[in-house]
C-alpha cells in the first residue's frame with residue numbers, strides 16, 4: 001500500500017470463510033454451549049483448552065492421507081523458525097496434551113474450539129468453524145462408546161432437533177483391517193476405470209476414503225464393494241455388537257452404515273456420524289467421531305485407546321433454523337433503572353444499579369442524560385420486567401417508583417426495601433428451574 005492511499009474496502013471485512021457472531025445470534029451460541037457444558041459435566045467430563053496452533057507434526061502424523069491436513073491446513077513459520085499449524089481438528093491436540101501431561105485414565109474431557117481449514121467457503125462450510133466435542137483416553141470398553149455417542153445424541157435432542165440420523169460402523173483394528181484393505185483394493189483396482197480421478201489416486205494410498213466419495217460413479221462401484229463388517233475379527237465383532245446392544249438399551253436409534261468412514265486416518269473400530277435430514281446432503285453432517293485406539297502410540301505416547309466426537313456449531317445452528325428450533329433468546333432484564341432527576345441523582349442511580357446487579361439480578365440503565373421517555377423505551381427494548389424509576393418526589397420520601405412492564409401497574413416502594421422487593425417477585429422457585437432447557 002502506498003502511503004496516503006486508502007486500503008482496499010475488503011481489508012475491513014471479516015476474511016472470506018469467517019464470520020462475526022453478534023447479539024442476538026450470539027445468544028443462541030451461548031445457549032448451545034451452556035447446554036453442552038451442562039450435559040458434559042453431568043457425564044463427568046472436564047473442560048480442556050489447548051492452543052489454537054500446534055507444531056505441524058501433531059496434525060501431519062494423524063492425517064497424512066487426508067485433505068484436511070494435506071491441502072487445507074493453515075501452516076506458518078513463526079519468528080523463531082518453528083513450523084506451526086492452526087488447529088484443523090480437535091482430537092490430535094487433546095491426545096498431544098494427554099501424552100504430555102499423563103493424567104490418570106480414563107481421562108474424560110470436553111472442548112469448544114475454533115477449527116481452521118482452507119476450504120471452498122460456502123453456506124455451512126467455513127474456513128474458521130467451531131466445534132463442541134469430547135475425547136476420552138485410556139479405556140476401550142464398548143460401554144464408553146455408548147456413553148460418548150449418547151452424550152452427543154442427547155445434546156442434539158435437547159436442542160429440539162429431531163430430523164437427524166445416527167449412523168454407526170466399525171472400522172476394525174490392526175488385526176482385521178489389513179486383510180480387508182487388500183480385499184477392497186483388489187476390488188477397486190478391478191473397477192478403476194469407473195472411478196473418478198481422485199478415487200483412482202486414493203485407491204492405493206487410502207482405499208477407505210474411496211468409500212467416502214460422493215461422485216455417483218464411485219458410489220455405484222462402492223455399493224458393491226466388500227464390506228468391512230464382513231471382515232471384522234472376533235474381538236472387533238464382539239466390541240461392535242456390545243456398542244449396538246448398549247445403544248438399544250438406552251433407546252438411542254442408530255443405523256448400521258457399512259460404508260461410513262471418517263475423514264481422518266486414525267480411526268479404529270467404532271465410527272459414527274450424525275446427519276441432518278433438514279439440510280442439503282453436501283453439508284448435512286452435524287458431527288461425528290469414533291475410536292482411535294492407536295493414535296496415542298503413533299504420537300509417541302503410551303498405548304492408550306481413545307474415543308471422541310466433534311459437533312459443528314454453525315452446522316447445528318443451520319439445522320436448528322431448518323427445523324425451527326432454538327430461536328435467538330428474546331432480550332431480557334430483571335430491572336431497568338430510569339433516572340428522572342439528572343446529575344443530582346447520579347450517585348443514587350449508580351448505587352441502586354450496582355446493588356441490583358451485585359445481588360444477582362440482571363439490570364441495566366441508559367447513559368448520556370436521555371429523556372425519561374427515551375429511557376423507558378430503551379427499557380422496553382431491553383426486555384426489562386420492571387422499571388425502577390428514580391424521581392425527585394420519590395427521592396425526597398426515600399422511595400422509588402417501580403413499574404411492572406407486563407401489567408403496566410406502578411407502585412411506590414421504599415428505597416431500602418426495593419432490592420428485596422424485586423427479589424421476592426423475580427427469584428424462581430425450585431420447581432421453575434429446568435436445567436435441560438437450553439433456551440433459558
Ligand code: AMP
Pocket residue numbers: 089090117119124125126127128129130131263285286287288289310311312313314315316
Ligand atoms: P470433522 O472434524 O471433519 O469430522 O467435522 C466435525 C463436524 O464439524 C462436521 O460434522 C461439521 O458439522 C463441522 N464442520 C467440519 N468442517 C466444517 C466447515 N468447514 N465449516 C463448518 N462446519 C464444519
